Amino acid sequence: MEEKQYRHMGVSLEQAEALIKQYLPKGGVPEEWVGLPEALGRRIAKDYLSPISQPPFPRSPLDGYAVRSADIQGASLAHPAILKVIEEVDAGGYPSSALSQGEAVRIMTGAPIPQGADCIVKQEETDYGEQKVEIYREHSAYDNYCYQGEDFKRGDCLVKKGTCITSVEMGLLAGMGYEKALVFRRPKVAVFATGDELTEPGESLLPGKIYNSNMYLLMGRIREMGGEVALWGIIPDQEKEAAMVLKEALPKVDLVVTTGGVSVGKRDIIHGALELLGAEKIFWKVRVKPGTPTVFSVAEKTPIISLSGNPFGAMANLELLVCPALYAMQGESASLSRRREAVLEDDFPKRGKVRRLVRGTYREGRVWLPQGPHSSGVISSMRGCNCLLDIPPGSGGLSKGEKVQVILMLGMEAGIWN
Ligand code: AMP
Numbered sequence: 001m002e003e004k005q006y007r008h009m010g011v012s013l014e015q016a017e018a019l020i021k022q023y024l025p026k027g028g029v030p031e032e033w034v035g036l037p038e039a040l041g042r043r044i045a046k047d048y049l050s051p052i053s054q055p056p057f058p059r060s061p062l063d064g065y066a067v068r069s070a071d072i073q074g075a076s077l078a079h080p081a082i083l084k085v086i087e088e089v090d091a092g093g094y095p096s097s098a099l100s101q102g103e104a105v106r107i108m109t110g111a112p113i114p115q116g117a118d119c120i121v122k123q124e125e126t127d128y129g130e131q132k133v134e135i136y137r138e139h140s141a142y143d144n145y146c147y148q149g150e151d152f153k154r155g156d157c158l159v160k161k162g163t164c165i166t167s168v169e170m171g172l173l174a175g176m177g178y179e180k181a182l183v184f185r186r187p188k189v190a191v192f193a194t195g196d197e198l199t200e201p202g203e204s205l206l207p208g209k210i211y212n213s214n215m216y217l218l219m220g221r222i223r224e225m226g227g228e229v230a231l232w233g234i235i236p237d238q239e240k241e242a243a244m245v246l247k248e249a250l251p252k253v254d255l256v257v258t259t260g261g262v263s264v265g266k267r268d269i270i271h272g273a274l275e276l277l278g279a280e281k282i283f284w285k286v287r288v289k290p291g292t293p294t295v296f297s298v299a300e301k302t303p304i305i306s307l308s309g310n311p312f313g314a315m316a317n318l319e320l321l322v323c324p325a326l327y328a329m330q331g332e333s334a335s336l337s338r339r340r341e342a343v344l345e346d347d348f349p350k351r352g353k354v355r356r357l358v359r360g361t362y363r364e365g366r367v368w369l370p371q372g373p374h375s376s377g378v379i380s381s382m383r384g385c386n387c388l389l390d391i392p393p394g395s396g397g398l399s400k401g402e403k404v405q406v407i408l409m410l411g412m413e414a415g416i417w418n
Pocket residue numbers: 193194195197198210211212213214215259260261262263308309310311
């Protein structure tokens with residue numbers, strides 16, 4: 001009964017996302033070790049706690065003299081404090097003894113502060129003395145003093161499971177002393193475009209044909225999400241051939257994504273192909289425009305997400321269904337943090353019975369629509385967009401100044417692609 005209901009009325013986007021997640025590998029894709037130089041863009045598979053404090057010792061933030069603040073009270077150019085210089089410590093060196101009353105240690109940036117010293121005097125505030133040094137300024141305890149653990153402390157969790165490794169995480173992992181990282185293996189994805197009208201870029205375009213742009217758009221986005229596109233190609237509008245190509249792909253990947261052929265036309269061959277394959281259809285149709293005819297099925301335990309061929313329909317459903325699935329397979333569930341309320345900066349007069357997704361550019365609580373056409377066959381106006389407006393069913397059109405809900409494209413939540 002439930003499945004029938006799905007087939008006839010479709011599911012909501014939220015139901016669709018939840019249903020897909022039920023069929024993903026439990027606990028995500030397997031983990032693997034990678035050397036730190038290769039870790040960029042991967043998602044980390046365990047919490048990384050620091051075994052050390054950084055810096056591991058109190059250190060000097062500048063070139064000067066380590067002293068006891070009590071010894072330099074009242075010091076000035078006219079009445080310098082005169083201290084005995086007992087040694088010099090450079091970065092990488094270590095003081096041989098503690099510092100006593102009336103003593104100073106010549107110290108360089110990054111060098112450990114000797115015990116007994118509680119502040120550093122900049123060399124410019126001294127006579128640069130070698131045996132004895134004249135100090136021309138008084139300081140309070142812990143002036144110019146960089147604490148042990150100032151950056152992070154032993155036991156701090158600096159990189160949480162599921163985090164994408166950016167340059168900052170690379171630096172943090174290295175700073176904790178890890179030379180390799182346990183990451184999720186990249187989810188392997190097969191991407192197929194269907195359609196007899198499709199021509200591969202590089203070939204000449206015959207009458208009635210178009211270039212296969214969707215496949216590359218999907219491929220790029222899947223890679224941006226950390227996926228590895230392991231197989232790809234064009235499937236002609238023939239059910240048997242489509243079933244054969246899919247069958248071959250199933251054991252090689254974690255997820256299959258197709259575009260085109262999911263509607264109700266004569267050449268919408270995905271349904272027949274899935275039947276030949278013996279796939280279990282989990283849902284057909286998502287109650288949203290564009291991209292309504294999305295099909296989700298499972299064959300040989302491999303999830304197959306079949307998107308519409310309409311470029312924007314494919315893109316929007318990819319963003320809301322495939323991207324979260326890729327995140328989930330890599331230990332991250334980011335679907336909730338991507339919603340924002342925003343003030344609409346342009347009119348959107350289109351009425352609609354069905355929930356509609358509209359491309360836009362979100363910034364600091366405001367959202368703009370692209371200037372060019374943004375029908376579902378158009379991708380050029382996607383440039384610069386970073387979100388989808390989520391317009392509820394029954395909308396009578398929206399005016400500038402109204403509040404709307406937007407869904408940020410994944411990776412844009414923090415303002416960067418992560
Ligand atoms: P379909 O979902 O197969 O009915 O296709 C809907 C529309 O999208 C048609 O205009 C197709 O020509 C177009 N289309 C389908 N697949 C692609 C593709 N891979 N690249 C660009 N446009 C496509």
